[in-house]
Amino acid sequence: MLKTPKVAAPEPSSDPDVQLMLRFRAGDENAFRELFEKHARAIVNFAYNFVGSRPRAEELAQDVFLQVYRAGPRYEPNAKFTTWLYRIATNACLNEVRRPERRYRTRPLERDTDDPGERGEIALPDPDAISGESALAGRELEARIRDVLGALPENQRAALVLSRVDGLSYRDVADALACSESAVKSLVFRATATLRRELEEFL
């Protein structure tokens, strides 16, 4: 069973980022700049884990902040700002990777199914080509991890990146992905199991 909060969830209005958005809604452009400077790097990295291309990741991040900017006048603090921001970012990234012209770039490692028997195998470079411990921090290993991440089903990838890389709680990930916390738990577990299997030689 997932963790149940011992205290009531904080009101969105107590979120300092929400306060910045409210100031922006009132016409304070500097508040938007503060939000941008605070979250731009995280959103670019989040997008990079989806598209694997810096220029495209930065373009997607710009799209996300353009949406935030345009939504400013009608913003309502219904959730934590980061939850809302990552929801926009997730939708932008999923739309990007689902574009037909991009499909060839992501290899279907496994179908989005609960049946482990339907899992496929990922084509990784020869592990012997990487020199053990020294490679752990190296670019080649990192590229391999990104390859495995990139081959995950989209919702597993989103759940793992949001929780592991961006540090969101399962509850916030569920809000961002519009699913239940138990579904997030399952997605993270399956994504982790795949990474563990594909990167076993480095563990």
Added chain:
Amino acid sequence: MIAACDDFAAELVAYLDGELGDADRARIETHLGTCLACRRELEQLRRLRALIDGMRPLELSTDFADRTWQRLDPLPAHAPRRRARTVLWAAPTLAAAAALALVWYSQVARLGGAPTAPAPHSVAAAPRAHDANEHAVASRSEKEQAVAPRENEEGGAPRDVANANDVTEYPPDLVEHPELFLHLPVVRRLNRLEHFEEVRQYQNDQPLGQVSPGTAEVG
């Protein structure tokens, strides 16, 4: 890890992520204390987390912020833009309402000599020829309607004042209580006028929405 430990597999990831409640966390820790396979599994998951955490975050391009502001600059500030949208929406509506009010006021002013309006059926003796003239004017295009007053001024037969005051052209309540008419929404005002025109044609035994051929040549 034995088969029974499979039940703990998903829990181990959530355990590492700190997403388990107190009871489940205690249950996992009790099991880990007695199961070497699950402890090894947990250790592998920790190493995997370390690998993921060790990925270096991408640094932003030096001109990323500038490029973002360039994309934002063409967008007007949100507050003025919102006001502009409101004005754009309101302008034609206000213009239409003003035009309608002007037309109606001019008609009411023309009827100024009839403080109280008889019921439509009580003025059946009013000349029907004038009704036909009114039909023709109503059926013209806007351009023709714009020319019509000039024709009257330039030698055409001037309107018969008595006929012009024929209040059967307007719903009685509009004549008696014009202030109520002004309180109606624009659409309802138009509906009231159209409805009255249909009633008038019906009383004249004319097909609804049609004008008798002889009335089209009124100058």
